Amino acid sequence: MITLIDGLSLGSIYALIALGYTMVYGIAKMLNFAHGDVIMVGAYAIMVTLSCSLSPVVAIIVSVVLCTLLGMIIEKLAYRPLRGASPLAVLITAIGVSYFLQGLAQIIFGAESKPVGSSWKLPAIPALNKHGITTAALVTLICGIIIMVVLTLFIKCTKTGSAMLAVSEDRGAATLMGVNVNKIITITFAIGSALAAFAGMFYLLQIPNAEPMLGAMPGITAFTAAVIGGIGSIPGAMVGGILLGVVEKFCLASPLSSYTVAVKFSLLIIILLVKPTGLLGKVSREKV
Amino acid sequence: MAMLEVRDLQVYYGMINAIKGISFDVNEGEIIALIGANGAGKTTVLHTVTGLVTPKTGSITFNGVNLLKIPAHQILSLGMAHVPEGRRIFQRLTVYENLKLGAYIMNDKKQVEKNLDYVYTHFPRLKERKNQVAGTLSGGEQQMLAMGRALMSNPKILLMDEPSMGLSPLLVTEIFSIIQEISKEGTTVLLVEQNAKKALSIADRAYVLETGSIVLEGDAKEMMNNDDIKKAYLGE
Incomplete structure (x- = not known):
């Protein structure tokens, strides 16, 4: 039970990150490999804000705003000039942005891992904690679910949301409907990066240290989750993320614990062998 | 002044000259047919008008507005809607x-x-x-x-690209009668069709496009009786 809650909680962190990958892929048709590093920037933003002895609430706001802007800036400066370029050029650029952010963090903050500050923790809830359930896991799980529900409603019920679905399916046809594709792509990057900021916060609740490589492993795991769920599919990213989180925690609790990473990535291979489009991925059909 | 004026339009795909300097007009209330064989450039013309393709030279004016200066996603708000080839519904x-x-x-x-x-x-x-x-x-x-x-x-004008494609004759008749209804209710129509017979039967005027150039233009009814057109496009 505790392992399950821990797994669901870690899974919702992965799901939040995976949503960023999958939305950007669905709408801009590119893999934003710098996405994981946005989490790292968000973590440092929290650390710096707290070190100015501001409250954690201010730190949350600073982190979300900074990550959102960062996502929009990355899109504008690095990816927009490559609109229409070969996918390989865009992919290499994304990897370049990723190394750039990691390098920048190393120059500014140094390579070693630094504690974010003692005020970044949640109050204990004795009734739960004595059963082994941490407050952090519970808060992460609940907030993660709320964020995912809000996102789903946003996409389903707003004009911008349906424009996003339209752009992801057919950019040209969406343009003919009067949708400004560039604007929708910018909004997508902004939302994806804000989700990454939230993921970063929850991550820091479990491991309260910031380091330049912080985003790398959760980033690649969440990318795997997005592919398992079916890249481009929003419910797929949620399912994939939660699945990987649960698998990881159960693996860590079993005698196989030292093979956890291998198990996670083998899961990807197995699922792609059985269902190459991912769990909820759709095969696009042409009908004339 | 015509509602839609296209002048000396030239479009290139890389080195290929797809549209070789065409001009045509669509007046308010008309149904205009743009007919021609596969690959004549009909779809390219429509894509250029609605901004999905950028021409090398020429001008496109809609109700006095220079469309080449307007980003593609703003063209619809001027009153020009495009039903693309292959429907492209979501x-x-x-x-x-x-x-x-x-x-x-x-x-x-x-x-x-x-x-x-x-x-x-x-x-x-x-x-x-x-x-x-x-x-x-x-x-x-x-x-x-x-x-x-x-x-x-x-929309004030509806641009339709091959509405008959892949449909049974019965459905084609149904779709074309709806186009006529829409036109009667005041929407101008620019119709691109391979099915020349059907298109000419509802159009006021028509232009014939062959490998990127307009080779014939005129009254649609007269064109239906033109021997060259009959031979080349109407299969008689």
Whole structure:
């Protein structure tokens, strides 16, 4: 039970990150490999804000705003000039942005891992904690679910949301409907990066240290989750993320614990062998 | 002045000169047919008019506005809607969601409801299937949806690309009679068709496009009796 809650909680962190990958892929048709590093920037933003002895609430706001802007800036400066370029050029650029952010963090903050500050923790809830359930896991799980529900409603019920679905399916046809594709792509990057900021916060609740490589492993795991769920599919990213989180925690609790990473990535291979489009991925059909 | 004026349009795809300096007019209230064989450049002309393709030279003026200066996504708000070749409806969304996207630029909710009613009156089939996922519609229904979606923004002119493609003769007749109805209600139509016979039967005037150039233009009824046209396009 505790392992399950821990797994669901870690899974919702992965799901939040995976949503960023999958939305950007669905709408801009590119893999934003710098996405994981946005989490790292968000973590440092929290650390710096707290070190100015501001409250954690201010730190949350600073982190979300900074990550959102960062996502929009990355899109504008690095990816927009490559609109229409070969996918390989865009992919290499994304990897370049990723190394750039990691390098920048190393120059500014140094390579070693630094504690974010003692005020970044949640109050204990004795009734739960004595059963082994941490407050952090519970808060992460609940907030993660709320964020995912809000996102789903946003996409389903707003004009911008349906424009996003339209752009992801057919950019040209969406343009003919009067949708400004560039604007929708910018909004997508902004939302994806804000989700990454939230993921970063929850991550820091479990491991309260910031380091330049912080985003790398959760980033690649969440990318795997997005592919398992079916890249481009929003419910797929949620399912994939939660699945990987649960698998990881159960693996860590079993005698196989030292093979956890291998198990996670083998899961990807197995699922792609059985269902190459991912769990909820759709095969696009042409009908004339 | 014509509603839509295209002058000396030249379009290149890389080194290939797809459109070799064509000019044509569409007047308000008309149905204009642009006919020609596969590969003549008909679709390219429409894509250029709605900004999906940028021409090398030439001008496109719509109600006095230079369309080449307007980004593609703003052209619809000028009153020009495009029903693209192959319908290009949003397959994963429902019929209703597709229609709502057709009114994406409209802010007046009451007007959107009115337009929805207008579309449902012309295409009762879409009303029956409004909650169905668009990808599961038949070809004819998808064509109706593409037309309905384009009508959701009250366009002044409707650009239609091969509405007859892949449809049974019965459905083609149905679609063409709806085009005539829409035209009677005041929407100007620029119709691109391979099915020359059908297109000429409802059009006021027509232009014949051959490998990127206009080779013939004139009254649609006269063109139906033109021996060259009969031989080349009407199969008589």
